[in-house]
Amino acid sequence: MKDVDFFSRVFGVGGDITKADADAANVMLSTRDALEGMSAAFKILTDAMPQMVWSTLADGYHDYYNARWYEFTGVPAGSTDGDGWNGLFHPDDQAHARELWGDALASGEPYEINYRLRHHSGEYRWTLGRALPMRNREGEIVRWIGTCTDIHEAKMIAQENEILSRELSHRIKNIFAVINGLIGMAARQNPEQRPMASELQDRIAALGRAHEFARPHSEKSRPEAFASTLKGLLTQILGAYPALGEGRLTILGDDPDIDDRSATPIALVFHELATNSAKYGALSAAEGCVTITIREIGDQVELGWVESKGPVVVGEPTQTGFGTRLVQLAIGQQLAGQIERHWLREGLTVNMRVSANRLRKVKDAPV
Incomplete structure (x- = not known):
């Protein structure tokens, strides 16, 4: 029975009604009033x-x-119904917005996009758009509810910060270059200091690579070859060694995130290990290999350095150099960890365990 016929009977147009009919009509009217009230x-x-x-x-x-x-x-009320909304987007953002919205409709996944929306002043302002689907009891989408939030000021501040970050990074890189130049000049005047000066320059160069990796990046400035992870940093630091490209230097295991606090000590540690290996260990031999392993275990990260197929190791060195003390300082104090070296006949093995919290900033952790 159609609703109009049912209501006609209730209000006397269609003859007698039963109490059940009247009760049903009251429920329907109450439901309609409730829906109108909700609307x-x-x-x-x-x-x-x-x-x-x-x-x-x-x-x-x-x-x-x-x-x-x-x-x-x-715009006038109703003028953006249907597909009219897209015409208010910046011309460069319209195709991308249609694509993302179409993907959300097809998949039922939440919709989210940053785009430039035309303000009544004629200016295009950056806006964050989001939408979620409403589903019935059967899981079918019956409606989408969305919001647009003006984020223009935050976007402009982020862009200004990116410009300042690039300028600061450029100046820091220049400082590294100046320091390297001063060390080189001093070494030329004091030939007996050239070996030490060369090692110091290598360490400064490693710090420069770590800085470029760890400095704040935007989506555009972030290096494409790696993300802000431990494997990414190691790839950057060890990229100067041919063994990496030849497959004789491998990095295996987990890939935890890192931040700017941990990038510098990690860069120094692995630079020292690789430098010593290239001089005296496995990387000094044509067939020598180094395997780096990474394992996340609870709130700890285990790092392994294993050399093989290099010169035979006759035992632990009798003297401790500056590089060794530098590694101990970086692991023990800066990364709240421990380090063990095993001078095995087939090659050096180094086992390190560091705090996961020291590698990256943890949400809700005390500042």
């Missing part, structure tokens, strides 16, 4: 929000925008 409450709620709020049908047809949308864009 009004939704409109009041969204109009009170500082964000722009919009809603679409299951197929993506836009049929609702709150007051903030019209205040921000300055």
Whole structure:
């Protein structure tokens, strides 16, 4: 029976009704009133929000925008229903926005995008768009609810910070170059100091590579070859050694995130190990190999350095050099860890255990 016929019977147009009919009619009217009340409450709620709020049908047809949308864009009410919304996006962002929105509709996954939205002033302002699907009991999408948030000021600040970061990084790299130059000049005037000066220059160069890796990056400035992870840093630091490209120097295991605090001591440690290996150990031989292993175990990270197929090791060195003390300082104090060296006949083995919290910043950790 159609609703109109049912209501006609209830209100006397269609003859006698039963008590059950009357009860059902009251339930239907109460439900309709409740839905209308919810709709009004939704409109009041969204109009009170500082964000722009919009809603679409299951197929993506836009049929609702709150007051903030019209205040921000300055367009007439209803003019952006359907697909009209895309015309307010910056021309360079329209195709990408349509693509992401189409992917969300097809997959049912949340929608999120940064784009430039035309303000009523005519300026395009950076905006964060998000939307989630509403589903019925059967899991079918019945509607999408979305928001647009003006993030223009934050975006401009981030861009300014990126410019400052690049300029600061450039100046720091120049400082490294100046220091290296001063060491070189001093070595030329004091030939007996050249071996030590060369080692010091190598360490400074390693610090420079660690700085470039660990400095704050934007999506554009971040190196494409690696992410901010331990394997990425090791690849960068050890890239100068041909053994890495030849497959004789391998990095295996887990790949924990790192931050700028840990990049410098890690760079120094592995630079020292690789330098000594190239001079006296496995990397000094044509067939020599080095295997680096990484294992995350709870709140600790185990690092292994194993040399093989190099010169026969006759025993532990009788003297401890500056590099050895530097490694001990970096592992023990800066990374809150421990280091063990085993001078095996077939090659040096180094076992290190460091604090995972010292490798990266932990959310909610005390500052």
